[in-house]
Amino acid sequence: MSEVDMAVIKPEMMKSYIWLRTADGSIQQVEQEVAMFCPMICHEVIQKGMGSSKNYAISLPQRVNPAMLSLILDYCRFHQVPGCSNKERKSFDERFIRMDTKRLCELTSAADSLQLKPLVDLTSRALARIIEGKNPEEIREIFHLPDDLTEEEKLEPLKNTTDDPRIRLLNRLYAKKRKELKEREKLKNAEVKEEHVDDRSVDDLLSFINGGNEDSKGIKTSKSKKKNRRRKDQQKSMSANETTKNHNKEPNGLNSACSSAEVGQKIQPIIGSTSTLQDVEDDIIANKNEFDDADIDDEIDPALKERIDREVEDFARRLNSDWPERMQEILSLGQERKPVHFFT
Amino acid sequence: MDFTKLLPEDCVCLIISLTSPRDALRLALVSPALRSIADSDAVWERFLPCDYQKNISGSSSPSLLSWAKKDLYFYLSSHPILIENGTMSFQLEKETGKKCYMLGARALSIIWGETPEYWNWTDHPDSRFSEVAELRLVWWLDVKGKIETRKLSPGTNYAAYLVFKLRRRRYGFRQRTVGVHVNMEGTTSGEVRSVSLDYPQNVPQQAQERGDGWMEIEMGEFLNECGDDGTVEFCLREIDCNYFKSGLIIEGIEVRPKNVDRSTKWTNCKIHYHSTACPSGDARLKMEFVKS
Numbered sequence: 322m323s324e325v326d327m328a329v330i331k332p333e334m335m336k337s338y339i340w341l342r343t344a345d346g347s348i349q350q351v352e353q354e355v356a357m358f359c360p361m362i363c364h365e366v367i368q369k370g371m372g373s374s375k376n377y378a379i380s381l382p383q384r385v386n387p388a389m390l391s392l393i394l395d396y397c398r399f400h401q402v403p404g405c406s407n408k409e410r411k412s413f414d415e416r417f418i419r420m421d422t423k424r425l426c427e428l429t430s431a432a433d434s435l436q437l438k439p440l441v442d443l444t445s446r447a448l449a450r451i452i453e454g455k456n457p458e459e460i461r462e463i464f465h466l467p468d469d470l471t472e473e474e475k476l477e478p479l480k481n482t483t484d485d486p487r488i489r490l491l492n493r494l495y496a497k498k499r500k501e502l503k504e505r506e507k508l509k510n511a512e513v514k515e516e517h518v519d520d521r522s523v524d525d526l527l528s529f530i531n532g533g534n535e536d537s538k539g540i541k542t543s544k545s546k547k548k549n550r551r552r553k554d555q556q557k558s559m560s561a562n563e564t565t566k567n568h569n570k571e572p573n574g575l576n577s578a579c580s581s582a583e584v585g586q587k588i589q590p591i592i593g594s595t596s597t598l599q600d601v602e603d604d605i606i607a608n609k610n611e612f613d614d615a616d617i618d619d620e621i622d623p624a625l626k627e628r629i630d631r632e633v634e635d636f637a638r639r640l641n642s643d644w645p646e647r648m649q650e651i652l653s654l655g656q657e658r659k660p661v662h663f664f665t
Numbered sequence: 666m667d668f669t670k671l672l673p674e675d676c677v678c679l680i681i682s683l684t685s686p687r688d689a690l691r692l693a694l695v696s697p698a699l700r701s702i703a704d705s706d707a708v709w710e711r712f713l714p715c716d717y718q719k720n721i722s723g724s725s726s727p728s729l730l731s732w733a734k735k736d737l738y739f740y741l742s743s744h745p746i747l748i749e750n751g752t753m754s755f756q757l758e759k760e761t762g763k764k765c766y767m768l769g770a771r772a773l774s775i776i777w778g779e780t781p782e783y784w785n786w787t788d789h790p791d792s793r794f795s796e797v798a799e800l801r802l803v804w805w806l807d808v809k810g811k812i813e814t815r816k817l818s819p820g821t822n823y824a825a826y827l828v829f830k831l832r833r834r835r836y837g838f839r840q841r842t843v844g845v846h847v848n849m850e851g852t853t854s855g856e857v858r859s860v861s862l863d864y865p866q867n868v869p870q871q872a873q874e875r876g877d878g879w880m881e882i883e884m885g886e887f888l889n890e891c892g893d894d895g896t897v898e899f900c901l902r903e904i905d906c907n908y909f910k911s912g913l914i915i916e917g918i919e920v921r922p923k924n925v926d927r928s929t930k931w932t933n934c935k936i937h938y939h940s941t942a943c944p945s946g947d948a949r950l951k952m953e954f955v956k957s
Contacts (some may be wrong), residue, residue, distance in 0.1 A: 426671040433676050445676060449683035457694040464668040466696050 334562035339366060343387050348378050351394055358397035360436040382434035389431035396440055418447040422463055425451075484524075494633050666731040669699065677702050681713035686738065686762060709734035712762045717741075720755050720764075724748045738762065746795055754793055758922050763818040765921035767828065767901075768810040770798035772916065775934060791830075791878035792916055799832075800913040806843065808901040811850060814824040815892040817920070824886040824923035825899045828879045828916040829872075831863055835912025836861035843903040847885030850896040858885065862913070879916050886923050 338350040339362065356372070357363045365371045365379045372379040381390065398411050399405070418425065425444050432440040452460060461468055669677060681689050681703055689712070692703040699806050702708065705804050713734060714720075716759075725747040729737055738757065745754035745767065752772040756765050775798055777783040778898070785799040810825075817823060825847050831838060842859040860882050864871045872882040892900050903910060 423668050423671070426668045429676050429680075430671050430673060433673055441676065441679070446681045447681055448680045452680070452692070453684050455688075455691070457691050460692065466667050466669065466699070469696055469850050637917055 331543045339372040340375055341390070342378040342380050343385060343390055344381065344383040345387065347387055348375060349387075349390075350375075352398075354401050355394055358401045358437070359393070360438075362435065382431075384434045385431040386427075389427055392428055393432060393437065393440065397437075400439070414443055418443060422448070424449060426464075490633065492589065493629070497633060561576065620646075674702060675707070678705065678707045683706045685710050685760065687760065702791070704735055706734040709738050712738055713741075714757070714762060714764050720748055721746070724755065725751065729782070749791070751795055754917075761922065762823050763922045764816070765919065766812060766816065767793070767917045767919040768812065768844055769794035769796070769917040770915045771796055773798075773808055773810040773915070773917075775809075776805055789914065789916075794917065798915045800911055800915070802909055802911045804904075804906040804909050806901070806903040806910050806913075808915065809898060810900075811896050811898045812920055813896050814889050814894045815890045817892060818922070819889060819892050821922050822886060822888050822924065822927070823920055825884040826881040826919045826921070827862075827884055827899075827901055828881050828919050829862065829873065830879055830914040832912040832914065835863065837903075837908050837910030840864075841903075841908075843901060845884040845899075845901050847887055847897065847899050849887070849894055852900050854950065860884075881919065884918070 337353040339356040340348060340350050341356065341362070342348045357366065359380075362372070362379060365375075371377050385393070396417060400410065405413075422429070425448055428443060429444040429448065432444065438653050451463065455463070460466070670681075676931075677699075681692060684692075689703050689708055692717075693700040695703075717737075718730060721727060729746070732740070739759075741755075742757040742759035742762075745756040747753070748755050749772065752769045754767045754769065755844050757763065758765055771794065775784060778798060781801075783801055783803045785801050786796045787799055788795055789797045795955065799868075827845065838861070840861070844857050845860055846857040858873065862872055862880075862882060870937070872880045875881050884901065887897055889897075899920075
């Protein structure tokens with residue numbers, strides 16, 4: 322169409338306009354040089370011949386509302402002028418992005434839909450600057466995000482690829498908290514089960530434990546073999562040493578040994594999994610077996626359990642109220658080289 | 666109303682990748698939706714150096730390429746991988762993802778190094794390399810290493826460290842100094858420092874324990890702007906022939922960022938503007954952000 326040709330091919334024409342329509346139906350005309358600064362509009366004009374008149378107004382993407390459009394046009398109007406110095410552009414940009422977070426998000430979205438990459442970069446960097454250095458609670462506040470991580474999700478164990486003892490301790494703390502959570506829920510369900518009093522004979526216990534070991538990967542009940550991680554040795558020592566010990570142990574300990582044996586062990590990657598609480602606990606146990614010395618021992622031997630509990634409580638106290646947010650960050654990015662003081 | 670819902674996912678990816686690994690970890694704790702983005706390969710690939718694939722595929726552990734990028738990032742920041750036929754190691758600096766290299770003893774030029782009376786090549790249990798250089802006896806101690814600046818991360822202040830140990834029976838180092846310096850190949854720009862390898866520990870400027878069984882001492886620092894400065898050289902020298910030296914074990918020379926300071930990331934952000942003509946005849950502005 323000749324009208325379109327005229328609009329595009331003759332840049333020396335003083336005032337040619339492009340017609341734009343926003344999603345709410347309102348139509349406006351914009352100076353051609355300004356509008357053509359946006360790749361998406363440029364594409365519509367050149368490839369499809371749109372925008373030359375009111376009836377052929379270019380439909381802008383839904384994300385561009387009139388307020389955002391006027392901001393974007395201000396930006397284009399300034400930057401398409403060839404003569405400005407870099408310093409001027411920079412100071413314009415810095416003044417331009419001074420707006421509240423919500424508008425920055427809307428502007429980023431609108432600029433992205435118009436494929437205006439320089440503006441997307443500018444607003445993204447502004448948002449990144451806002452996010453930098455903030456803890457998750459602050460970020461939720463700024464972006465009005467609901468705190469919708471469930472208690473269980475917050476207590477998901479961390480992956481410990483570097484066998485960091487602090488991560489081990491933290492995962493143990495999580496496991497403990499998860500157990501507390503589970504117990505609280507059980508109480509809520511108002512089914513108060515009687516404590517299972519274990520009065521089986523020694524032989525029964527022994528055969529149970531040995532039988533249980535065949536399924537599970539490594540329930541370590543051996544106190545004397547704390548440092549030894551091999552199952553074979555455990556089984557040997559177990560049958561030798563533990564007979565008398567076992568039948569004196571608290572019912573609690575055996576119950577937990579029961580549940581671990583029953584459910585079975587699988588080592589799975591933990592990050593991002595939506596596994597059930599039970600699975601996660603198994604994973605913890607499996608991981609612990611991989612890296613740790615006396616793990617399930619803790620459940621069984623009261624004295625050891627107390628010591629570990631104390632360690633874990635002390636650890637939890639030191640965390641103040643910042644865990645798990647600080648912890649994930651500190652432990653993942655903590656110093657590997659030298660044992661530094663725990664809190665930065 | 667949740668503002669992040671206003672943003673398309675790739676914009677959120679872009680924004681997170683403009684923060685830092687530490688911030689990305691924090692963001693993963695904000696909400697499940699943000700977690701899936703903050704843990705994604707799209708974000709973590711940007712924290713890895715742009716040529717990481719080249720380094721990994723030529724390394725002793727090429728299977729790392731199949732890992733999730735976040736896991737890869739953390740693995741590389743705590744485990745150096747061997748490259749260049751096992752003569753160098755590569756890893757990342759954890760806070761920023763900048764590249765760190767260690768030139769193993771075999772990658773260095775050691776004068777008299779091939780003469781068994783003077784230097785002995787042996788394996789060492791603490792070493793990440795297959796061989797370390799053990800000094801039996803020399804009068805002329807001269808060890809040089811070099812690395813191309815294009816291998817290093819741009820816009821970074823690097824320092825070089827000699828990684829070494831001293832045997833119980835050593836001579837020529839106690840209460841004496843050696844000369845170290847760092848300079849761009851072809852120039853004599855670096856200052857020559859006199860440092861002592863054998864001094865009471867943890868005195869500033871002197872040798873420090875690394876925590877992996879070795880000692881290190883800073884040889885010098887240099888700024889790598891764009892990686893087009895050619896080659897940078899590191900030199901250890903003690904050529905006073907009035908006394909002999911013995912008992913030094915060299916693991917290598919490590920090159921890593923110095924004084925990593927997150928707060929400098931934004932203040933040094935430069936914005937370059939170019940005008941390029943677009944086919945339709947309109948002046949187009951191209952804006953480039955350069956992080957330094």
